[in-house]
Amino acid sequence: RIMRPDDANIAGNVHGGTILKMIEEAGAIISTRHCNSQAGEPCVAALARVERTDFLSPMCIGEVANVSAEITYTSRHSVEVQVNVMSENILTGAKRVTNKATLWYVPLSLKNVNKVVEVPPIQYARKEQEDEGKKRYEEQKLDRLETKQRNGDVILPVINPEPHTVGYSQSSLIHLVGPSDCTLLGFVHGGVTMKLMDEVAGIVAARHCKTNIVTASVDAINFHEKIKKGCVITVSGRMTFTSNKSMEIEVFVDADPFVDEPRERYRAVSAFFTYVSLSKEGKPLPVPQLLTETEDEKRRFEEGKGRYLQTKAKRQAQMQQAAQQ
Amino acid sequence: RIMRPDDANIAGNVHGGTILKMIEEAGAIISTRHCNSQAGEPCVAALARVERTDFLSPMCIGEVANVSAEITYTSRHSVEVQVNVMSENILTGAKRVTNKATLWYVPLSLKNVNKVVEVPPIQYARKEQEDEGKKRYEEQKLDRLETKQRNGDVILPVINPEPHTVGYSQSSLIHLVGPSDCTLLGFVHGGVTMKLMDEVAGIVAARHCKTNIVTASVDAINFHEKIKKGCVITVSGRMTFTSNKSMEIEVFVDADPFVDEPRERYRAVSAFFTYVSLSKEGKPLPVPQLLTETEDEKRRFEEGKGRYLQTKAKRQAQMQQAAQQ
Amino acid sequence: RIMRPDDANIAGNVHGGTILKMIEEAGAIISTRHCNSQAGEPCVAALARVERTDFLSPMCIGEVANVSAEITYTSRHSVEVQVNVMSENILTGAKRVTNKATLWYVPLSLKNVNKVVEVPPIQYARKEQEDEGKKRYEEQKLDRLETKQRNGDVILPVINPEPHTVGYSQSSLIHLVGPSDCTLLGFVHGGVTMKLMDEVAGIVAARHCKTNIVTASVDAINFHEKIKKGCVITVSGRMTFTSNKSMEIEVFVDADPFVDEPRERYRAVSAFFTYVSLSKEGKPLPVPQLLTETEDEKRRFEEGKGRYLQTKAKRQAQMQQAAQQ
Numbered sequence: 001r002i003m004r005p006d007d008a009n010i011a012g013n014v015h016g017g018t019i020l021k022m023i024e025e026a027g028a029i030i031s032t033r034h035c036n037s038q039a040g041e042p043c044v045a046a047l048a049r050v051e052r053t054d055f056l057s058p059m060c061i062g063e064v065a066n067v068s069a070e071i072t073y074t075s076r077h078s079v080e081v082q083v084n085v086m087s088e089n090i091l092t093g094a095k096r097v098t099n100k101a102t103l104w105y106v107p108l109s110l111k112n113v114n115k116v117v118e119v120p121p122i123q124y125a126r127k128e129q130e131d132e133g134k135k136r137y138e139e140q141k142l143d144r145l146e147t148k149q150r151n152g153d154v155i156l157p158v159i160n161p162e163p164h165t166v167g168y169s170q171s172s173l174i175h176l177v178g179p180s181d182c183t184l185l186g187f188v189h190g191g192v193t194m195k196l197m198d199e200v201a202g203i204v205a206a207r208h209c210k211t212n213i214v215t216a217s218v219d220a221i222n223f224h225e226k227i228k229k230g231c232v233i234t235v236s237g238r239m240t241f242t243s244n245k246s247m248e249i250e251v252f253v254d255a256d257p258f259v260d261e262p263r264e265r266y267r268a269v270s271a272f273f274t275y276v277s278l279s280k281e282g283k284p285l286p287v288p289q290l291l292t293e294t295e296d297e298k299r300r301f302e303e304g305k306g307r308y309l310q311t312k313a314k315r316q317a318q319m320q321q322a323a324q325q
Numbered sequence: 326r327i328m329r330p331d332d333a334n335i336a337g338n339v340h341g342g343t344i345l346k347m348i349e350e351a352g353a354i355i356s357t358r359h360c361n362s363q364a365g366e367p368c369v370a371a372l373a374r375v376e377r378t379d380f381l382s383p384m385c386i387g388e389v390a391n392v393s394a395e396i397t398y399t400s401r402h403s404v405e406v407q408v409n410v411m412s413e414n415i416l417t418g419a420k421r422v423t424n425k426a427t428l429w430y431v432p433l434s435l436k437n438v439n440k441v442v443e444v445p446p447i448q449y450a451r452k453e454q455e456d457e458g459k460k461r462y463e464e465q466k467l468d469r470l471e472t473k474q475r476n477g478d479v480i481l482p483v484i485n486p487e488p489h490t491v492g493y494s495q496s497s498l499i500h501l502v503g504p505s506d507c508t509l510l511g512f513v514h515g516g517v518t519m520k521l522m523d524e525v526a527g528i529v530a531a532r533h534c535k536t537n538i539v540t541a542s543v544d545a546i547n548f549h550e551k552i553k554k555g556c557v558i559t560v561s562g563r564m565t566f567t568s569n570k571s572m573e574i575e576v577f578v579d580a581d582p583f584v585d586e587p588r589e590r591y592r593a594v595s596a597f598f599t600y601v602s603l604s605k606e607g608k609p610l611p612v613p614q615l616l617t618e619t620e621d622e623k624r625r626f627e628e629g630k631g632r633y634l635q636t637k638a639k640r641q642a643q644m645q646q647a648a649q650q
Numbered sequence: 651r652i653m654r655p656d657d658a659n660i661a662g663n664v665h666g667g668t669i670l671k672m673i674e675e676a677g678a679i680i681s682t683r684h685c686n687s688q689a690g691e692p693c694v695a696a697l698a699r700v701e702r703t704d705f706l707s708p709m710c711i712g713e714v715a716n717v718s719a720e721i722t723y724t725s726r727h728s729v730e731v732q733v734n735v736m737s738e739n740i741l742t743g744a745k746r747v748t749n750k751a752t753l754w755y756v757p758l759s760l761k762n763v764n765k766v767v768e769v770p771p772i773q774y775a776r777k778e779q780e781d782e783g784k785k786r787y788e789e790q791k792l793d794r795l796e797t798k799q800r801n802g803d804v805i806l807p808v809i810n811p812e813p814h815t816v817g818y819s820q821s822s823l824i825h826l827v828g829p830s831d832c833t834l835l836g837f838v839h840g841g842v843t844m845k846l847m848d849e850v851a852g853i854v855a856a857r858h859c860k861t862n863i864v865t866a867s868v869d870a871i872n873f874h875e876k877i878k879k880g881c882v883i884t885v886s887g888r889m890t891f892t893s894n895k896s897m898e899i900e901v902f903v904d905a906d907p908f909v910d911e912p913r914e915r916y917r918a919v920s921a922f923f924t925y926v927s928l929s930k931e932g933k934p935l936p937v938p939q940l941l942t943e944t945e946d947e948k949r950r951f952e953e954g955k956g957r958y959l960q961t962k963a964k965r966q967a968q969m970q971q972a973a974q975q
Contacts, residue, residue: 001326001350005504005829010880025326029389033415042416062509064354090358091367091435110416157807171882173823174853179330179655184387203824203882207906230660232821232853256857330655335712488743496714498651501679504829528652528714531740555834557679583683584692584760584834 003061009202009212011278014059016215017198019099023083024050024191026069027103028183031079034071035107038120044183045105047190048078049140050221053101058214058282059087066095072102073133074119079105080133103190104140113185113226144222147270155236155252165291169207171200172236177229188227193253193269194218200237201249201273208239208247209287211277216246219272219307225255227268232256234265240272241304242290248304249273272307328386334527334537336603339384341540342523344424348408349375349516351394352428353508356404359396360432363445369508370430372515372548373403374465378426379542383607384412391420397427398458399444404430405458429465438510438551469547472595480561480577490616494532496525497561502554513552518578518594519543525562526574526598533564533572534612536602541571544597544632550580552593557581559590565597566629567615573629574598597632653713659852659862661928664709666865667848669735669749674700674841676719677731677753678833684721684729685757688770694833695755697840697873698728699790703751704867708932709737716745722752723783724769729755730783753840754790763835763876794872797920805886805902815941819857821850822886827879838877843903843919844868850887851899851923858889858897859937861927866896869922869957875905877918882906884915890922891954892940898954899923922957 007018024047031045059065066086073080085099109115124130158167173196181192198215205213227233234254241248253269277285292298332343349372356370384390391411398405410424434440449455483492498521506517523540530538552558559579566573578594602610617623657668674697681695709715716736723730735749759765774780808817823846831842848865855863877883884904891898903919927935942948 002354009826029327029415033389033413033418036416037418044416064358088358090354091361091369093358093362156809159806171824173825174821174850175823176659176849176853199826200824203826206882232856334652499676499679501675504832524651528740532743535741535743557683581683583686584694 001065003059003063003065005061008061009214011212011280012061013212013214013278014061015195015198015202016055016218016273017195017202019055019059019065019085020050020053020194020198020218021191022065022067023085023099023101024103024189024194026067026083027081027105028189028191030069030071031081031105031107034074034079034122035117035119040120041117042110043107043117044110044185045079046108046183046185046187046226047103047223048106049104049144049223050190050194050218051102051140052217052220053099054217055099055215057087057096057098058278059098062089062091064088064090071122073130073137074122075134075137076118077106077116078137079107079119080136081105102136108185110185113187140220143220147222153252155238162291164208164288165293166238166297169204170236170238171203171207172234173200174232174234177227177231177233179229182229186229188229188231188233190223193223193227193233194221196233196235197237197251197253197269197271198273200235201251201275204237204239204249205247205275205277208290209277209285211285212280213275213277215273216276217274219274221269221271223269225266225268227253227255228257230257233268237273239290240300241308242287243308244286245276245284246308247275247277247287247290248308249275250300272304326390328384328388328390330386333386334539336537337386338537338539338603339386339388340520340523340527341380341543341598342520342527344380344384344390344410345375345378345519345523345543346516347390347392348410348424348426349428349514349519351392351408352406352430353514353516355394355396356406356430356432359399359404359447360442360444365445366442367435368432368442369435369510370404370432371508371510371512371551372428373431374429374469374548375515375519375543375546376427376465377542377545378424380424380540382412382421382423383539383603384423387414389413389415396447398455398462399447400459400462401443402431402441403462404432404444405461406430427461433510435510438512465545468545472547478577480563487616489533489613490618491563491622494529495561495563496528496532497559498525499557499559502552502556502558504554507554511554513554513556513558515548518548518552518558519546521558521560522562522576522578522594522596523598525560526576526600529562529564529574530572530600530602533615534602534610536610537605538600538602540598541601542599544599546594546596548594550591550593552578552580553582555582555584557583558593562598564615565625566633567612568633569611570601570609571633572600572602572612572615573633574600575625597629651715653709653711653715655711658711659864661862661930662711663862663864663928664711664713665845665848665852666705666868666923667845667852669705669709669715670700670703670844670848670868671841672715672717673733673735673749673751674753674839674844676717676733677755678839678841680719680721681729681731681755681757684724684772685767685769690770691767692760693757693767694760694835695729696758696833696835696837696876697753698756699754699794699873700840700844700868700871701752701790702867702870703749705749705865707737707746707748708864708928709748712739712741714738714740715748721772723780723787724772725784725787726768727756727766728787729757729769730786731755752786758835760835763837790870793870797872803902805888812941814858814938815943816888816947819854820886820888821853821857822884823850825883825885827877827881827883829879832879836879838879838881838883840873843873843877843883844871846883846885847887847901847903847919847921848923850885851901851925854887854889854899855897855925855927858940859927859935861935862930863925863927865923866926867924869924871919871921873919875916875918877903877905878907880907883918887923889940890950891958892937893958894936895926895934896958897925897927897937897940898958899925900950922954
């Protein structure tokens with residue numbers, strides 16, 4: 001579809017959240033279609049996880065986004081979908097890849113939302129494809145268990161914070177879940193949640209560096225719990241790390257099922273977003289260093305540095321590999 | 326994309342206007358892309374006309390709409406696009422054609438909005454395709470000239486109207502044209518206008534028969550004049566004709582460029598919509614007869630009857646032809 | 651226009667904010683049109699104030715809102731607009747008045763946003779109309795000056811609050827101002843701000859009483875400062891008072907012009923919203939009493955009680971007057 005002014009920031013760059021939402025919608029359609037392709041219990045695919053996603057180049061207002069999706073692996077109860085986003089300038093005809101994302105879906109029964117139904121297996125062209133898929137499946141399963149642990153944290157407010165401290169840029173928003181945010185089963189689409197998360201992360205980044213910022217990448221996101229229609233969700237973000245030219249923001253999503261349910265507020269999702277600051281010509285700008293004050297902030301900064309260096313090393317390894325081929 | 330609650334009426338049937346908007350977006354993308362495919366002046370395709378469109382079966386919330394578009398004819402300054410909409414139930418896998426539409430676009434220069442640029446010719450597989458296209462082109466050109474005449478009418482309000490009279494159900498809405506309604510050139514997308522027209526026509530139909538109603542077809546629509554960002558548009562509808570099971574509603578769009586332009590309000594678009602009333606099981610219901618009072622109303626009723634009989638005759642001829650093949 | 655699922659809460663009652671947004675759009679259109687009706691500087695009407703608004707009965711999904719607007723007074727630099735909202739059930743034909751609102755607009759030059767242009771005077775049918783309008787004009791001017799004072803307050807966060815305390819239900823959201831939120835001059839529409847305010851107030855009310863709640867009335871709202879495109883706005887709400895069957899919530903709007911402007915965060919708007927809690931049959935329910943803890947909270951509770959008793963007395967006086975006529 002054509003990117004509109006509402007999809008973009010004032011510099012004309014499309015919000016990463018808009019792209020994440022389109023990616024998830026494509027993933028939900030293809031995996032729901034696949035899971036219902038054999039006679040069995042009717043079901044709806046629910047997003048369980050998005051692998052780390054890089055935003056290779058910003059999309060602009062007036063460009064057309066072409067989204068394509070393919071199922072690349074199925075386990076007994078989950079589906080792996082690969083989604084590619086191409087941006088096309090219909091005036092010049094220029095096309096470029098802007099995103100590649102891998103998503104995991106779990107099919108839930110239309111009759112009983114707590115029941116996971118079985119996934120019809122796909123055919124692989126080569127045996128290695130199945131083996132590699134299985135490896136990815138095991139890896140993401142492990143990672144999902146791990147992140148369940150770190151989910152207890154809460155973002156506490158700070159009074160009169162200094163510029164460039166963590167408290168200075170931290171932000172949160174509340175959103176009442178309406179019918180258009182939800183699937184047929186009455187649960188929030190993963191893409192809607194990701195769009196809100198990107199919105200908060202972007203505001204944190206802009207408050208920190210006060211320039212035009214764009215999403216550079218999103219860490220793997222795990223969707224631990226479903227969020228129901230009528231809930232109030234609180235999306236909070238705080239900066240955890242800055243390198244010379246990037247900012248890492250941790251985002252939490254908490255759900256508050258306050259009407260007609262006896263349940264407490266719970267943590268539904270958490271993730272790390274990386275942003276860069278761009279000049280008017282679209283070049284990355286240096287970013288003010290994050291000032292850490294408490295022990296927790298310093299620890300999180302070091303952890304963020306670890307993730308940053310790991311990603312950098314991985315990227316260099318890939319480049320060398322590519323150069324050798 | 327997946328149809329959402331907001332795309333549909335309370336009975337769950339997707340508004341004809343939502344579908345018209347998707348059709349027009351697809352048409353605008355493919356024709357803008359084509360017109361910029363050769364080195365020349367950058368341009369944006371503006372909708373000039375939509376041929377008569379039938380809604381073959383209503384779409385429902387949760388279904389996925391697949392829209393495909395193809396260029397079928399080019400004249401020196403215009404492009405004919407054929408758009409097909411398939412609705413897919415991703416739970417059952419069932420697919421069906423819901424719409425076929427033919428749209429005419431005119432490419433306007435990005436630098437000078439009043440300049441129409443030249444269209445690169447397409448290749449035809451067979452000579453007859455070009456001849457048939459040329460015939461359609463001449464026909465629509467003639468029809469556009471004719472409708473310019475009948476555009477002067479105004480819908481006046483009626484005090485304390487009787488049920489089932491024209492005045493009883495006539496309706497209008499105003500809309501302030503915002504940035505997301507507009508193309509790169511700052512003019513309203515044809516699809517946005519058609520969605521508003523369908524909304525008004527639907528209200529007229531529901532007021533008349535007080536049941537669940539759906540769009541059955543839209544007469545050819547001519548876009549006589551562009552509507553600029555910041556305009557206020559008034560969309561008015563009145564019933565012109567009822568058969569046993571259908572209602573015809575005439576819709577006018579007037580634009581009011583009230584800020585920073587000395588121009589008078591002008592008629593931008595007009596069209597006839599046909600609605601049917603559906604029972605809870607989705608079967609067509611009888612419709613209360615329209616009570617005409619004035620001479621003008623009686624004349625318009627007869628004209629509507631003419632269009633109705635003509636369409637019916639055409640459809641029967643097509644069916645006979647199909648049966649003989 | 652027809653009320654959609656997204657316009658309403660899960661019980662099907664249309665959000666007060668949606669209605670306020672429609673009212674403001676109608677007011678902005680009629681006053682902009684009036685201010686440009688004579689040869690003069692092109693201008694856009696900006697909302698300066700909304701008088702106290704009562705929501706007489708909740709609107710539901712599927713109903714059609716009829717909004718009508720009329721200019722009732724003009725001073726040299728401002729326009730008073732009276733807007734009425736009727737809700738119509740198009741299936742039964744039943745109509746009822748749901749809202750009456752009075753809005754004040756100020757015309758700003760399209761060329762220089764800081765210049766207020768002159769308003770063409772309207773003709774009054776009777777001299778008393780002009781005198782009464784002038785009285786209303788003087789009163790609102792006084793009130794606008796007064797509220798500028800009380801605007802300094804900030805909503806501070808509370809850690810681990812007890813149920814039914816002020817801290818327990820207080821809420822805030824951030825919103826990045828996009829192109830669709832703005833007028834031609836690049837400033838946020840008053841209606842957009844009011845919709846966000848109602849959203850926050852509604853969440854505060856729902857968190858407090860955990861039932862289905864609806865907007866009963868909105869105190870006079872003054873728009874002290876314009877909010878520009880690209881700003882981040884923070885909308886915060888806290889409960890100030892509860893009667894047996896109503897809750898009063900104070901809402902603040904702060905704007906943060908953080909990109910390419912050296913300006914500090916500023917208070918743009920503040921107002922009091924009153925909510926009631928409804929049973930499934932639509933009857934008002936008793937509301938849990940607000941627990942006040944600090945001196946400030948107790949003072950605000952007393953002030954809220956004052957406003958409540960004053961409104962109640964006014965309404966009783968009106969009823970007696972009506973009974974005597």
